[in-house]
Amino acid sequence: MPMPPITPSRRDLLIGSALMAAAPTASTAATPVTGTPPVPPEGPRKTLGMVVFEGFELLDVFGPLEMFGMINDRVDTVLIAEKAGPVASRTGPKTVADVSFADAPKLDIVMVPGGSGTRREVDNPAFLSAMTQLAEATPQVASICTGSGLLAKAGLLNGMRATSNKMAWQWATAQGKEVHWVPRARWVEDGRFITSSGVSAGTDMALALIAKLYGKVLAQWVADRAEYRWNQDASDDPFAAINGL
Amino acid sequence: MPMPPITPSRRDLLIGSALMAAAPTASTAATPVTGTPPVPPEGPRKTLGMVVFEGFELLDVFGPLEMFGMINDRVDTVLIAEKAGPVASRTGPKTVADVSFADAPKLDIVMVPGGSGTRREVDNPAFLSAMTQLAEATPQVASICTGSGLLAKAGLLNGMRATSNKMAWQWATAQGKEVHWVPRARWVEDGRFITSSGVSAGTDMALALIAKLYGKVLAQWVADRAEYRWNQDASDDPFAAINGL
Structure with a gap:
């Protein structure tokens, strides 16, 4: 039986839905977003540790x-650093590390950001060793931007698929020759590692992690509450092409 | 003369370009994004002051x-607060105020964020007075999220068009009865004030401000370098509707 002709209205729908699927989303919920999460807490609280170092990237x-x-x-x-206390970002604004690596609590998730400071920390054995111990003791390891360069330099990503910042691609990928680097990806998950592309990509990766841990309904509520257009598609990465990757 | 018929291919172009115009953008530059801004600095350096208070919202x-x-x-x-030193965000992670209001340098831009702390600061005359002095002395005043509630409470937005967080709309708009509140807007510019919607909207507003001050080429470079899909359309606000506004 021949396929029915595609009428203009059906074509519109097809084109429209394809573009809508690719575009970052906002919820279409009819009821206003409320301050109360739509999925009640279940199980014990989790602890997320964010590693910071001088020259981290704010976002x-x-x-x-x-x-x-x-x-x-x-x-x-x-927030965890080599020592507790104020830590300056690449551009100056500071955060405060709550604890040193030595005093870090047991974590469920550990995240490693990027920033110009990664260029120094790849040559800091004390930092790499402490980060490795933390990553090995934590079930879920995430990186943002050139943070995957730090994980790679420590050997943690050997044999794994991973991604990184697209502008700093040459530097990041040079930190781990045994990593299967994926140039076109907003983020890449492989086993207990999830690595994201540059800067803003970490926000989409974080929502993907929330969806994995707590379901997509809660992740969409988080995005809506933050008035954030969540890119839910890990393969939707326009920044690879504009950087010639 | 009758209009030529709209052929399927022309319809695709129209539909496609309308959707593309509405969608957040990445640059289509053929050459990789470089670390050097494409527009050289011109004129004197500017100073951007960010006001912070206990309970500010991180993003x-x-x-x-x-x-x-x-x-x-x-x-x-x-970063400017009632006093210099560590300041905790709504959810715990801290930043560090570089100076107190009294020690703030002359600014070119001042920004006021939102966060749960705004509910306390609207009843803090010392904070409102110091913020007002700073805003009156600064040529460009911006707010993010419920930060516009603080500007409104101080009377700075009277007679102006402004917007705010969509989930906290009732609270924010109640802070200024003489403000022309615009519910459906990613950000609103009126004179020297630019107010943005909730949380993530501040990032789009900041890029709009960079485009205004330095041109769109530089703003697009900033977005591309941050691997950020910039929503350039101030009227493109899906979060008004999902909050029933």
Whole structure:
């Protein structure tokens, strides 16, 4: 039986739905977004540790912490550095490390951001060793931007699929010759590792992680509450092409 | 003369270009994004002051500071609070105020974020007075999220068009009865005030401000470098409707 002709109205629908599927989303819920998460907490609270170092990139750290902060009824966050206290970002604004690596609590998730400071930390054996110990003790390891360069340099990504910042691609991928680097990806998950592309990609990765841990309904609520257009498609990465990758 | 019939291919183009125009963008530059801004600095450096208070919202502060941080060859940033030192966000992670209001340098841009702390600061005359003095002395005033509630409470937005967070709309708009509140807007510019919607909207607003101050080529470079899909259309706000506005 021949396929029915595609009428203009059906073509519109096809074109429209294909583009809508590719485009970042906002919920289409008819009822207003409420302050109460739509999925009640289940099981014990989790602890998310964010590693910081001098020269971290602001949005690498605070995009994911914003998204996980929306579900602080079930997730605690802790900032971890070589020593507790103020830590300056690449451009100056500071955060405060709550604890040193030595005093870090048991974590459920650990995240490693990027930033110009990664260029120094790949040559800091004490940092790499402490980060490795933390990553080996934590069930879920995530990186943002050139943070995957740090994980790669420590050998943690050997044999794994991973991605990184697209502008710093040559530097990041040179940190791990045995990593299967994926150039066109907003983020890449392989086993207990999830690595994201540059800066803003960490926010989409964080929402993907929330969806994995707590379901997509809660992740969409988080995105809506943050008035954030979540890119849910890990393969939707326009920044690879514009960087010639 | 009758209009030529709209052929399927022409319809595709029209539909496609309309959707593309509405969708957040990435640059289509053929050459890789470089670390050097495409527009050289011109004129004196500017200073951007970000006001912080206990209970600020992380992404309200660090989305805009990330984008302006990409052009730190021409913009310095300073964090300002009632007193210098560590300041905790709504969910715990801290930043560090560089100076108190009394010690703030002359600014070119001042930004006021939102967060649960706004509910306390609207009843803090010392904070409102210091913020007002700073805003009156600064040529460009911006707010993110419920930060517009603080500006409104101080009377700074009387007679102006402004917007705010969509989930906290009732609270924010109640802070200023003489403000022309615009419910459906990613951000609103009126005179020297630019107010954005909730949390993530501040990042789009910051890029709009960079485009206004330095041109769209530089703003697109900033977005591309941050691997950020910039929503360039101030009227493109899906979060009004999902909050029943």
